[in-house]
Amino acid sequence: MDEYSILVVEDNPDDQVLTVRALKKASRKSQVIVLEDGQEALDFLFGSDTQEPCKQLDQLGVILLDVKLPRVNGLEVLKKIRASTRTDWLPVVMITSSDEPAELVEAYRLGANSYVTKSIDYREFEEQMAVLARYWLKVNKVPKADSVRTL
Amino acid sequence: MTRHWQWRYWPLKAKLLFLTLSTSTLGIVLVCASLIVVENKSYQRQLESELHVIAGILAEQSAAALVFEDNNQLTSILSSLRRIETIRQVCVFDASGGVMSALNSEREESCPDINYAQPMGFSDNYYRLLQPVTLDDETVGHLYLISDLKALRAHIQTFIFIALSIGALIQLGLVFVALKLQRVVSEPILALSGTAERIAQEHDYSIRAPVSGQDELGRLGSTFNDMIETIQQQNRRILESRDSLERIVENRTSQLSLANKELEAFSYSVSHDLRQPLRAIEGFGQALEEDCEGQLNDTGKDYLRRIRAASVRMGNLIDGLLVLSRVSRQPLENQRFNLSDMLQEITEELNDIHSPLPTDVCIQSDVWLVGDDRMLRIAFQNLLENAWKYSAKEEKRVIDVSATSEANYITIAVKDNGVGFDMRYVSKLFVAFNRLHAPSEFSGTGIGLATVSRVIRRHSGDIFATSDVGAGATFYVKLPILPDGH
Missing domain, CATH: 3.30.565.10 (Histidine kinase-like ATPase, C-terminal domain)
Known part of the structure; x- marks a missing residue:
């Protein structure tokens, strides 16, 4: 079986590079799609004037969604993902640099599957990314898109 | 159980009325009693002197008849007394004490034996009198006269009735005057106390006591009103300063909550925005160490180690500051x-x-x-x-x-x-x-x-x-x- 691909929505170019590096280190064969902000993520999932919606959602093992994003923030993206039957089953892991209890509660209320505070220590951060990649890409299973449609 | 019958619980009105009435009653009773006693005495004296005059005249008239033992004459003399209603019995004795003639007003009654001592003067509702009958300084007999005191009693009863009537009239007048007095004295006081009570209960310092006249009560009322005015002003000042204090507190509170919100936003941005570059420093430091280690000499590696240690310290500082700000503002x-x-x-x-x-x-x-x-x-x-x-x-x-x-x-x-x-x-x-x-x-x-x-x-x-x-x-x-x- 092919490895799932992984969608990373992260605005910080440094964190993009570091995240991809850490994920690739843990799961070499997985494809990592990187998007810059919330709007790009919505366009990727639902399509836009210039862009077709992603056709192979069931190839996505997980979405790593940063909470603080330009234009449309992570929690709003999460809300939209959960509001559509096309995407509401997708595993979403909220990633944040801050440690705000209110944000944590809100994320779970909106239906996040997981909530991870990026460690300040890069070694720990790398470990976090490795755990996420191993679990969501290798351990966890997501349904096939057609089975989601028929049920 | 309240003990409202106790004097100190009596209303002022009742106290005033009670005192006025009891004082006047005492006075009237004393005056009436002394008048009755005096009147009784003077009437008795008058009766006594009248009877003595009658007895003297009788003695004079009957002296000759006694000497001559003329009974007819005596009887006619005595019968002239029938017209005097109060005289109950008249007896004429000769010198030895034998009854010569008698007059009885109602039923037959024997004359007493004058050789035995008889109580004379006023006693047992009667007045008794023994008058010697003399002729040329020689006692020729005695005249015994009993008068009843019906007239005296009737007179005194009438007197008592009149005195009591006048007393009652005076009492009535006094009640009227007392009620009038109350209107003058107790009503302003009652109004004052009623006002004070209302103010105390309702805490409404705009209420004023009615002031009538310029006497002591009028002055008491105006002084009371002045006092309430002062309290009202002070109250107003207190309320005003409380209001302004509240406004200040409200202002400060909103400023404070604004500052708190700003602080919250600040600490969020500190936690998020300061950490990102730090992790990048740390991450690329490690990437450099792992991916390009062979290209660095020892000095380069030492610098790299210092960069990474500094970023760790910076991270700890940020964490510490975040905790400090959180313990400062969290409820x-x-x-x-x-x-x-x-x-x-x-x-x-x-x-x-x-x-x-x-x-x-x-x-x-x-x-x-x-x-x-x-x-x-x-x-x-x-x-x-x-x-x-x-x-x-x-x-x-x-x-x-x-x-x-x-x-x-x-x-x-x-x-x-x-x-x-x-x-x-x-x-x-x-x-x-x-x-x-x-x-x-x-x-x-x-x-x-x-x-x-x-x-x-x-x-x-x-x-x-x-x-x-x-x-x-x-x-x-x-x-x-x-x-x-x-």
Whole structure:
């Protein structure tokens, strides 16, 4: 079986590079799609004037969604993902640099599957990314898109 | 049971009426009684003198008849007395005491024997009189006369009736006058007391007592009104200043909450925006070390290590500041918890993390506190971490936590056998970013004790420390003993 691909929505170019590096280190064969902000993520999932919606959602093992994003923030993206039957089953892991209890509660209320505070220590951060990649890409299973449609 | 019959519970009206009426009744009764006594006496005297005159005339008229023992003459003389209703009996005695003639008003009644002493004068509803009958200075017989006192009684009864009637009229007049007086005296007082009562009950200082006249009562009323006016003004001033105080407090509160919100936004951005570059520094540092290690010489590697250590320190600083800001603004949620258990947990965590040094920890058991346990955990975590850290260079770590209660305070002492500090700098101990040791000796952010102090002060407590350089330090946390759930 092919490895799932992984969608990373992260605005910080440094964190993009570091995240991809850490994920690739843990799961070499997985494809990592990187998007810059919330709007790009919505366009990727639902399509836009210039862009077709992603056709192979069931190839996505997980979405790593940063909470603080330009234009449309992570929690709003999460809300939209959960509001559509096309995407509401997708595993979403909220990633944040801050440690705000209110944000944590809100994320779970909106239906996040997981909530991870990026460690300040890069070694720990790398470990976090490795755990996420191993679990969501290798351990966890997501349904096939057609089975989601028929049920 | 109230005792409203007691004099002090009587209303003023009743008191005044009662006093007026009882005084006047007493006066009228005394006057009537003395008048009746005087009248009785004078009427008696008048009756007595009248009877004496009658008896004298009779004696004169009957002297000759007595001497000549002319009974017919005597009888005719005596019968002239029939017209005088009050005379009940008249007896004429001769010199030896024999009855010569008698006149009885109603039924036959024998004349008394005058040789025996008879009570004379007023007695038993009668007046008795014995008049000697003389002719040429020689007693030729006696005249005995009894008068009843019906007329006297009737007269006195009439007199009493008139006196009582006049007394009753006077009483009626007095009641009328007393009622009038009340209107003049008690009504302003009653109105005043009613006003005072209403003011006391309703706390309405705009009520004024009615003022009538310029006499003492009128002045009392106006003085009372002046007093209420003063109270009203003072009240108004108090209310105004309270309102303005409230406005100020409201203003300050909104400013404060605004500042708090700004602080929150600031700390969010600190936590998010300052961490990102840090992680990048750290991450690329590691990437550099891992991916390009062969291209760096020892100096390069040393620089890299320093960059990474600095980023770790920076991260700790940010974390510390975040905790400090959080314990400063989070609302307290007080509850009762077992401090001993909490300290035990912290100790176990510290034992897991720190270098394996023989450690002897003694924590007094069953110490309970009321407070925000999350914040106090942060505080005691910091204190214990310090105790661990500054005793890391001893041969054996000895830490002792004990609690003592006094009055309304509980004091928890955290004692270590570490390096201690110089008491000259004790005032700098709890100020953020002030450190008493070089980073090369002991790492630290200088925020920990500031955070502890903030937590303790927010619990209305106090923190202080004592130490001798090289002989360990003791930190005392003094907290008020709160009732459970407050």
